[in-house]
Amino acid sequence: MPQEPRIVIVGAGFGGIELAKALRKLPVQVTLIDRNNYHNFQPLLYQVATGGLEPDTIAYPVRRIFRRQRNVACRMAEVHSVDWERSRVHTSIGTIPYDYLVLATGSATNFFNFEPVKEQLLTLKSVPDALNIRSYIYQNLEKALANYSGESLEEIMNVAIVGGGPAGIEMAGALAEMKIHVIPRDFPDLDTSRMSINLYQSGPRVLNAMSEEASAKALTYLQELGVQVKLNSRVASYHDDRIYLEDGTSFPTDTVLWTAGVRANPVKGLPKPCEGKGQRILVDTCNRVIGVPEVFAIGDVAACITEEDPRGLPMMAPVAQQQGRHLAQNFRRLLRKEELLPFTYNNKGVMATVGRVRAVVDLPGWKFQGGFAWFVWMLVHILSLVGFRSKLSALYHWAFNYISYDRPLGLIIRPYRREETSGIKTNSPERG
Amino acid sequence: MPQEPRIVIVGAGFGGIELAKALRKLPVQVTLIDRNNYHNFQPLLYQVATGGLEPDTIAYPVRRIFRRQRNVACRMAEVHSVDWERSRVHTSIGTIPYDYLVLATGSATNFFNFEPVKEQLLTLKSVPDALNIRSYIYQNLEKALANYSGESLEEIMNVAIVGGGPAGIEMAGALAEMKIHVIPRDFPDLDTSRMSINLYQSGPRVLNAMSEEASAKALTYLQELGVQVKLNSRVASYHDDRIYLEDGTSFPTDTVLWTAGVRANPVKGLPKPCEGKGQRILVDTCNRVIGVPEVFAIGDVAACITEEDPRGLPMMAPVAQQQGRHLAQNFRRLLRKEELLPFTYNNKGVMATVGRVRAVVDLPGWKFQGGFAWFVWMLVHILSLVGFRSKLSALYHWAFNYISYDRPLGLIIRPYRREETSGIKTNSPERG
Numbered sequence: 001m002p003q004e005p006r007i008v009i010v011g012a013g014f015g016g017i018e019l020a021k022a023l024r025k026l027p028v029q030v031t032l033i034d035r036n037n038y039h040n041f042q043p044l045l046y047q048v049a050t051g052g053l054e055p056d057t058i059a060y061p062v063r064r065i066f067r068r069q070r071n072v073a074c075r076m077a078e079v080h081s082v083d084w085e086r087s088r089v090h091t092s093i094g095t096i097p098y099d100y101l102v103l104a105t106g107s108a109t110n111f112f113n114f115e116p117v118k119e120q121l122l123t124l125k126s127v128p129d130a131l132n133i134r135s136y137i138y139q140n141l142e143k144a145l146a147n148y149s150g151e152s153l154e155e156i157m158n159v160a161i162v163g164g165g166p167a168g169i170e171m172a173g174a175l176a177e178m179k180i181h182v183i184p185r186d187f188p189d190l191d192t193s194r195m196s197i198n199l200y201q202s203g204p205r206v207l208n209a210m211s212e213e214a215s216a217k218a219l220t221y222l223q224e225l226g227v228q229v230k231l232n233s234r235v236a237s238y239h240d241d242r243i244y245l246e247d248g249t250s251f252p253t254d255t256v257l258w259t260a261g262v263r264a265n266p267v268k269g270l271p272k273p274c275e276g277k278g279q280r281i282l283v284d285t286c287n288r289v290i291g292v293p294e295v296f297a298i299g300d301v302a303a304c305i306t307e308e309d310p311r312g313l314p315m316m317a318p319v320a321q322q323q324g325r326h327l328a329q330n331f332r333r334l335l336r337k338e339e340l341l342p343f344t345y346n347n348k349g350v351m352a353t354v355g356r357v358r359a360v361v362d363l364p365g366w367k368f369q370g371g372f373a374w375f376v377w378m379l380v381h382i383l384s385l386v387g388f389r390s391k392l393s394a395l396y397h398w399a400f401n402y403i404s405y406d407r408p409l410g411l412i413i414r415p416y417r418r419e420e421t422s423g424i425k426t427n428s429p430e431r432g
Numbered sequence: 433m434p435q436e437p438r439i440v441i442v443g444a445g446f447g448g449i450e451l452a453k454a455l456r457k458l459p460v461q462v463t464l465i466d467r468n469n470y471h472n473f474q475p476l477l478y479q480v481a482t483g484g485l486e487p488d489t490i491a492y493p494v495r496r497i498f499r500r501q502r503n504v505a506c507r508m509a510e511v512h513s514v515d516w517e518r519s520r521v522h523t524s525i526g527t528i529p530y531d532y533l534v535l536a537t538g539s540a541t542n543f544f545n546f547e548p549v550k551e552q553l554l555t556l557k558s559v560p561d562a563l564n565i566r567s568y569i570y571q572n573l574e575k576a577l578a579n580y581s582g583e584s585l586e587e588i589m590n591v592a593i594v595g596g597g598p599a600g601i602e603m604a605g606a607l608a609e610m611k612i613h614v615i616p617r618d619f620p621d622l623d624t625s626r627m628s629i630n631l632y633q634s635g636p637r638v639l640n641a642m643s644e645e646a647s648a649k650a651l652t653y654l655q656e657l658g659v660q661v662k663l664n665s666r667v668a669s670y671h672d673d674r675i676y677l678e679d680g681t682s683f684p685t686d687t688v689l690w691t692a693g694v695r696a697n698p699v700k701g702l703p704k705p706c707e708g709k710g711q712r713i714l715v716d717t718c719n720r721v722i723g724v725p726e727v728f729a730i731g732d733v734a735a736c737i738t739e740e741d742p743r744g745l746p747m748m749a750p751v752a753q754q755q756g757r758h759l760a761q762n763f764r765r766l767l768r769k770e771e772l773l774p775f776t777y778n779n780k781g782v783m784a785t786v787g788r789v790r791a792v793v794d795l796p797g798w799k800f801q802g803g804f805a806w807f808v809w810m811l812v813h814i815l816s817l818v819g820f821r822s823k824l825s826a827l828y829h830w831a832f833n834y835i836s837y838d839r840p841l842g843l844i845i846r847p848y849r850r851e852e853t854s855g856i857k858t859n860s861p862e863r864g
Contacts, residue, residue, distance in 0.1 A: 037570060038843045054486050061842045063618050073621075076574040077842070086471045091576035129847050138469060146525035170750040186495050189505075194552060242481045389832060396828070408821055412508070413559050414846065 004029050004071075007331065008089060008096055010079050010106035012039045012062045015299030016318040017386075018324030019102060020072050021065070023136060026332055030072040031096060033089075037061055037076045040127050041385060043317065044394075046167060050137075050174035051182075051407035055127045057393040061385040076330035078106075081269035084292050089267070100294050100329065100334075103267055103281060107300040107315055110261030111279070117238050124167055131415040133257070137175075139412055141187055145394040151241070151254070151402035156237040157195035158253035160243045162235050163351060164201030165209070166352040169218055172199045172258055173354035173409075176225035197227045198251055200243075200258070202234040207360070209314060210350055214360035217369040222352035235260075262315055264301045275361065276303045285342035287327055298323035305344070313345050322346060354376045356402060436461050439526055439763065440521060442511050442699060443536035445495045446749040450756030452504050453497070453532060458764055462504040465521075469493055469508045472559050473817055475749065476826075478599060481564035482569075482606035483614075483699070483841035484833055485558045487581030489825040492818040496642045511537075513701035516724050532726050532766075534759065535699055535713060537852060539732040540558075541692030543712070546836035549670050553690040554656055558598055564848040565689070571606075571844055572687065573619055583673070583686070589627035590685035592675045593668050595692035596633030597641070598784040601650055604631045605786035606839075607764070608657035613837040627765045629681055632675075634666040634692070641746060642782055646792035649801040653786040667692075694747055696733045709788075711742060719759055719831045731756035736775070739846055740792045745777050754778060786833060 004027050012034035020032050037184040048143065049055040058217070066072040075316045078092040087098040109125055113120045122133050125328065144156045159175055161168050174199050183192055205215040208224070208231065222229050234246045242250040264280040274290045276282045280303035282290045287302060289295040299320030303312030313319045330340045349363035354372055359374035362368065379400060385391050401407060436459050441448045444466035452464050472491040479485040488537035498504040510524040543550045554565050567834040568795055576588045591607055593600050607629050613622050631638070631654065637647040638654070638661065654661050666678045674682040696712040706722045708714045714722045721727040721733060731752030735744030745751045755775055762772045781795035783805065789808035793799070814826050833839055 036844065037574060038845075054488055055845060056486055056841050059845075060842050061618070066841075067617055075578060077578065129846070144470060146507060146509065185499055186493070358433070360587060392828075394825075409488050409494075410496075411487060411491050411559070412468065413470075413487060413491075413563070 003188065005096065005099040005335070006031065007100045007102065008098035008348075009102045009104060010034075010089065011106055011297060011299075012036070012303075013042075013104060013106045014322060015106075015320030015324040016102070016104035017062075017065060018321045019104065019298065019327050020324075021069070021155040022328030023071065023331060024069055024070070026328070027329065028071060028335075031075060031098075032066070032072055032078050033075045033079055033096070034062060034129075035076070035326055036217070037063070037074075037080045037366065038127075039065065039386065042125075043166075044381060045124050045130045045175055048171045049124060049133040049171065049407035050178060050399055051134055052174065052392060053397050054409060057390050057406070058385065060111065060126050060390060065386060073244070079267055082267050082295070083269060084271075084295055087294060090342045097293070100296065103289070103295065103301055104299050104320070104324070105265045106278065106320075107262040108265040109258065110263035111258065112176070112261055114136055114235075114238065114258065114324055115118060115276055118258075120238060121256050121259050124171065131414070134409070134413045135177075135414065135416040136255065138410050141183065141190065142412075145187055148177055152252065152389070154196070155196045155241050157190075157192075159255045159257065159279075160235075160251055160253045161197070161198045161199045161257045161259065162243075163258065164199060164203070164206035164229070164231075165259060166207065167199075167258075167259040168199060169222060169352060169354055170207055171259065172227045172229075173225055173358065174196055176222070176227050177355050177405075178407060179226070182407050182410075185198065185241045185406075196251075198253075199229045200233045200235050200245070201229065201231050204232055206231075207352055210360065211367050213364045213367050214350075214352070214362050214369065215386055216352055217360050218352065219401040221358040222322065224358075225355055233274075236346075243375055249427070251269075264315075270295075276305065277311070286330055286340040287323055288340075298329060307400065316350075317327055318348060319345055351377050351380065356405075396401065407419075437531040437767070438463065438529065439532045439534065440465065440530035441534045441536060442466075442521065443538055443731070443733075444468070444475075444506075445536060445538045445731060445752060447752030447756040448498060448534070448536035448537075449494075450753045451730065451759050452756075454502070454757045454760030455503065456501055458503070458760070458767065460503060460763065460767075461509060462787060463530075464494065464498070464504055465507045465510070465511055465523065465528070466494060467510050469495070469506075470559075471497065471818065473555055474557070475554050476596075476817075477559070477562045478602045478606055480559065481565040481603065482554060482610060483566055483839035484606065485826060485829050486841060487563065489822050489829065490817065491559050492822060497818060511651060511699055513596065514699050514727070515701060516703075519726060527756070530726070532728065532763070535569075535640075535721070535727065535729040535733055536731050536752070537697045537699055537733045538752075539694040540697040541690065542695035543690065544693055546619075546667075546690065547823075548668065550632055550690075551560050554671060555690050557601065563846070566841070567844045567846065567848040568687065568843050571847055573615065573622065573713075576622055584684065585623070585626045585757055586628070587684040587686055589622075589624075589671050590683065591627075591629045591687045591689065592683055592685045593629070593631045593689045593691065594665075594675075595690065596631060596635070596638035596661070596663075596758045599691040600631060600633075600641065601638055601784060601786055602656060603691065604654055604661075607788050608654070608659050609837075610714060610839060611658070614839050614842075617838075618842070620742075623684070626670065630685075631659055631661045632665045632667050632677070633661065634673065636664055638663075639784055640790065642784070643794045643799050645799050646782075646784070647795050649792050650784065653790040656790075657787055665694055682765075694732070696735075696747075698733055702727075708737065709743070710735075717726055718762055718772040719755055719775060719783050720772075728748050728759060730759055748779060748782075751777055783809050788837075 018350040038059040044058045045110040080090045131272040160375045281297040300315040353359040357371045360369045361373040443487040475491045495506040510862045512522045676682045695710045713729040732747040783793040785791040789803045791809040793805040
């Protein structure tokens, strides 16, 4: 009997996990590599950042997902590059050969023209990012209270959120609720009226991947919560602790949360012709990397350019998950030497939440907003978490937070030191 | 009406918190300063280190404890020194004047002759320490599995615990249970028979502050769990990834957990004559610092040397808590210009746990061990946690861990990089 084919999957995100799970019954040896020992549920990172959930609720050790699946070996390692001509990947724990390679390495933050000041921005792509934001918010509140630094209260307490996608509006909503319900209880001596939460969206509406109704309602919700939403406002630069817009206006703040762009996060070593826009790896309709035999790519990192989807499918968890499951089917066909089947995306709907009892849902045939949407949002997210324990834990935390209007998780366990912005500290009034 | 006296408390440990709470009804202004924004429940740090509880269960934001107590202001700051002649403390957020100062700064690790290699040791005095240990254990298991470093499996997987006090035996028991129940499920390919957990105790028995019965039973429990307990074994040095005993034997390990000593953690600036053994601050029977007017010290950092207690009271949470409450009473008397009352310690008992259904309890009139002791241990610790939410959370985690024989919390969120030991890596067999 010939040896079972070795499938190496790089990345334990939504795509990689679904693929590995769906390979359960196939006679293959799977090696699942990730730089972390856990899978994290990115859509809820903002909850960790704002003290609503603990990391262990939204992150789950990869090897525990596969405890009972014998054909998956998990490895925590950084993948440095792929040597596709010799069918192997170079990693921090040595060189690993493969018969088939699947790249499911997801996306990273795209800073665009803010690249030079990226060390001064906060991002929300990982669990450490979320914990940094949480610490940073509470550190700034302590700093504002002690008021020893000579900076203005506005500069310390203001928050600028760049980007009006789901991550941006969810963070804005959660921060606005903290400002209303939590900060006055924990810091009764702080004047929260001097704290502004500004959200900058370059286009004419927030949530521009959703319906017009959803965008309009999300805007209303944000405004009800006191978020200053600046539409058609492209940020130009950040220096001297102020964020500047293209129209010349500026806003003093130490806290800039960057949710304005993503790019793919490919592995090095693939030939130039398979690199697409935003560093995505170009694949055919069966998720095979163009011109690179035995290598597949799924999820955010992959783009299949067709007439219907000239920019590839959206970089979203459901796409990655469906591609993972589909690719497992194709591996079955491959082993039987059958023709591979093309992938088609089944859009089951999109949703986002702006705060308690405020959410927007676009299903293919039904758009709705408000309390019921919020309930649906919660249900879907609780059911999507890996493991019974995490589901119960999310339910417990959310029930507590809902009843108490509180966000109990405010420990500054590892103080986060953001890079200082360059230039002289200015406390001059807002220009423009 | 004269201004209310300003009481500055340094340290939000057991002593500082109890004192501030007990000052609730007094006409005083309290400022409670701690370097962290949370109080942590040190007796359960080992649970965080071994993945049984999350930090938010055993740590609680200080200002939430005092949300409803108007006469306490909380400040997160590092206290650099006390200027007792001018009645003020110098801190990282400026100089703070006081009418009365209470030092409740607790203890720190005493490395004795291991001071030069302390960067290579793991300690368990804080929440970050506990998270570092947790990460380090899981990182080493991943490393053992990948097995690329050329180190022996024994060196990577072995654990040396120095010190047979409560912290040492609780860690040893929890690690032994992980070895038996958790590691084989998460790392089925690892040969755990090559992992030894050694506990070194310089004296003839573990838990030497407890009864002979408790010591003997704890030793039995540890041995049942497979811990190698080395009594009368004083460690001499740690180099080349081996721990050496005074008798010349050695043990290869990357993981040395140091629980062998504590010293007081005083604030700088006090006059020399009030410094006692182990850096403790000498106080009179009313916790007044000897020769320094208006300054008090309570808890681990204080020592009142009497004929009954020639070394001062033990450095334990109940002493600190009782001194905190007692000092509040004395402040009431002080405001009424009455004579202060001396403190007497009411020993209500001591307990320690070695693992599931294994604990030892010494009450003043009753010593017992085993399953019921374990139940009492759990009950006392759950009830001692601050806040209903933490109590519920501990109950939930422990019920889960009890039923599943599992410790679910194994995320390596911030990989911990311990300093490498000096000298050449040796994989030679054990000498001696």
